Amino acid sequence: MxxxxxxxxxxxxxxxxxxxxxxxxxxxxxxxxxxxxxxxxxxxxxxxxxxxxxxxxxxxxxxxxxxxxxxxxxxxxxxxxxxxxxxxxxxxxxxxxxxxxxxxxxxxxxxxxxxxxxxxxxxxxxxxxEDICFLAPPRISLDLDPGARVSLFPMAAVTGRSAGLHWPIEGLHFSPAETIGTSNHADQARVDLEFDRPGMLVLLERDCLEQIVRRLPEGPDWL
Incomplete structure (x- = not known):
């Protein structure tokens, strides 16, 4: 094409x-x-x-x-x-x-x-x-204020790991019909996310736009 x-x-x-x-x-x-x-x-x-x-x-x-x-x-x-x-x-x-x-x-x-x-x-x-939304890459680190909302919505079967979230995601088997991760939030100033395959959408507050636009091109992609 x-x-x-x-x-x-x-x-x-x-x-x-x-x-x-x-x-x-x-x-x-x-x-x-x-x-x-x-x-x-x-x-x-x-x-x-x-x-x-x-x-x-x-x-x-x-x-x-x-x-x-x-x-x-x-x-x-x-x-x-x-x-x-x-x-x-x-x-x-x-x-x-x-x-x-x-x-x-x-x-x-x-x-x-x-x-x-x-x-x-x-x-x-x-x-x-009300938000920004993007497909989670294999790994990403976020600088957030403690308490900032981090919603994770799976569009497919996905597993992952996290650091800095109030509710860790390791061991969870996400899928849109079973387990979702909305309304989680940051417990620390740095949140690390890692996923095993494409399919997880990340929804953050709008003031994160500039940070995400800067970081996504620098990190790993699925392609």
Whole structure:
């Protein structure tokens, strides 16, 4: 599959859901290459932001805007994947920050979280209304205030180890239908997490965004 975006800079990827203007500005400071998933371009261009690329099946992109953007638009007619999937498959970047993939519809939020696991991408961070969410890499260390929330939600059968969490996870067999790890929290200023396979989503407070965007490209990935 040919890449549509291949960059050494971070990518801010914007979907068609709700997001705050301040969050877009925050994301672009960390990941300056702006890409839209299909109809995400409508809101960006209305706000005076022209994405470098638009990727999707184009069922939501305004036709007049599509004509205006011309070669910036990549039409992927596949109906068996979401626009988020299409984008992740065609972007190579140290880190991707996703906005507009949660909040508007719960099914879209769940689909985006599934995509994180399906692609095995541990370097994609969803900046959501209340949290950030990313696929846990094989190992990661976090600098957190004691008491900071650390929620772990498995999308597959996963085991792991931890240090610095109030409730250690070693010996637990996580799965979405049985054991989950929401509402855990840090007991120490450093939390270490390690997992045996891709499938665990980590949800942290939004003030962790900058730290996670910096650390994910530096650590091991599943790919």
């Amino acid at each position: 040919n890449l549509s975006v291949d960059t050494l800079n971070g990518v801010t990827l914007v979907g068609g859901g709700r997001y705050a203007k301040a969050d877009l500005e925050r994301a672009l400071l960390l990941a300056p290459v702006l890409v839209a998933a299909d109809g995400g371009a409508n809101g960006l261009c209305a706000a005076g932001r022209v994405p470098e690329r638009v990727i999707g099946d184009l069922d939501s992109l305004d036709p007049a805007l599509r004509d205006r953007l011309g070669a910036r638009v990549l039409h992927v007619p596949d109906q068996d994947s979401t626009d988020f999937d299409k984008c992740l498959s065609r972007i190579s970047a140290p880190v991707i920050i996703g906005l507009g993939f949660d909040g508007a519809r719960l099914d879209h939020t769940l689909a985006a979280m599934t995509s994180l696991v399906w692609h095995g991408r541990a370097r994609v961070v969803l900046l959501c209304a």
